[in-house]
Amino acid sequence: MTKEVLKDVVEQDRQMLVSLVMSNMDRGVSTQSETRxxxxxxxxxxxxxxxxxxWQFSTVDMNIWRGWSIEEKLFRLVPANWNAYEEALAREPLFVKSVLxxxxxxxxxxxxxxxxxxxxNRDPLLIDRWRLLRNTVLGFVLLGPIAHYYYDWNASWPFPWFFKLFIDQTSYVPFHNTIYFMSLELLAGKRIGEAWKDYKGKFWDFLFAGWRLWPWVNILTYTIIPIRHRLLWVDSLEIVYAAILSLLANEKDAKETPAGPSSEQDSPPPPPAAPAAVEAPSSLSHHTEQPAHGHTRVDVHADTEGGGGGGAGEQHLIDPAAVITPETPAVDEQQRNVVTR
Incomplete structure (x- = not known):
């Protein structure tokens, strides 16, 4: 198999994978039916x-419910679920932390x-499920196991907490951000070079976002939080960080990808403004009739200062193109094309 044929096969496989993990929301919803x-x-x-x-939370003690009242079941929910978490954490720590x-x-x-x-201004339920799935899989497959091993390894260091905090913010946070962004872009179908180019433009935005949150959180992480519960503590606050990372990672795509139908698009455009009325001079009254040769005859009667009734005025032939209509802007009297008979 030649190199060109192998390259074509790899590209076809990549396109097929992209078509599987991409959705209409990635490309922009184009019709109302797709939106619904x-x-x-x-x-x-x-x-x-x-x-x-x-269901899982409310039935944690279902196997020992015989004879229990509703009040007893409700009273036991929180401590029973905490005990179930502790047991699962001791039994399968990596899996539990990955799920979290x-x-x-x-x-x-x-x-x-x-x-x-x-x-x-779009419906809040217009969520891209494939993007949601990519983030969930990334957290479960990569970020959870990495965090599990990192915090266990970090706990074994014979250094004070502020040194661990320094290493955390200068090494682990940039590494975490890089893994997140690059993996998310590759899952979205982008090439490595293209994803890396995008990440270099957002590197400092990601890092500054982490520095605004994690130093304050990890002061407690490395001082009073037990080692086995550190990831639970971090994940409870990482929901906000995950939302920030997702916004930053998809910022460019959100600007370039056409959005679905919005409430602004569904509403009819406002009617055009009515043209301003043209006031005729109060001292003139007009009587028009249509003579031959395509000209308009206008009888202009000028009011005299003392008469009020007015006398006969002059008759003019005016080119129809020069007649002022509501659609035609008013012009100076000297610019009118007046043909005097």
Whole structure:
């Protein structure tokens, strides 16, 4: 197989992958029916997620409910769920922390897209599900495991907390931002060179966003939060950071990608303003008739100072092109093309 044929095969596979992970929302919703379908599907996804979380939270003690009253079940919900989390964390720490980070980036990207929709005056349910899925998968597959190993490794350092905080902000945050942006762009179908070029233009925006939040959070992280709960503590606040990262990562695409139908597009355009009326001089009254040769005869009667009734005036032939209409701007009297018989 020649190099050119192999290159074509790789490009075809890449295009097929892009078509799988991209949606109409990535390219811009173009019709009203696509918008309605997207809204209904997004509402169904959100409903299923909320129903699953509520069910898991409310039935944590279902296997020992026999004989319990409703008050006993409600009273036990919070401590029972915390105990279930502790048990799962001790049993499968990597999986639990990955799920937590995946949920963090799911919620964060949903918030980011809602903010974008509000800025564009679009329906809040017009969420790009594939972009949401890319963020969730990225949090579960990459960012969660990285954070798990990083915080365990960080806890083993024989250094004071402020040194750990310094390393965190100068090394881990830029590394985290780079992994997030590059992976998200590649999942969206962009090439490595194109993604890296975009990231270089946003590197400092990402870093400054992290520096505004994490130094204050990690003062508590490295002083009073237990090691096994550090990722839970960080993820609870990383929802805001995930929303900020998603907004920054999709800022260029949001400007260039055509948006779906908005309420501004659905409303009819305002009617044109009525043209200003042309006032005729109060001292002149006109009587027109249409003679031959395409000219208009105008009898102009000038009011005398003392008469009030007015006498006969002169008759003029006026070129129709020079007659002032509401659509024609008024011109100076000397510029009129008046042909005197």
């Amino acid at each position: 379908n997207a809204q209904l599907q997004n509402l169904a996804v959100l409903g299923l997620v909320i129903a699953y979380v509520v 980070t995946g949920a963090t980036y799911f919620i964060g990207d949903w918030i980011a897209q809602s903010v974008e929709n509000k800025g564009k």
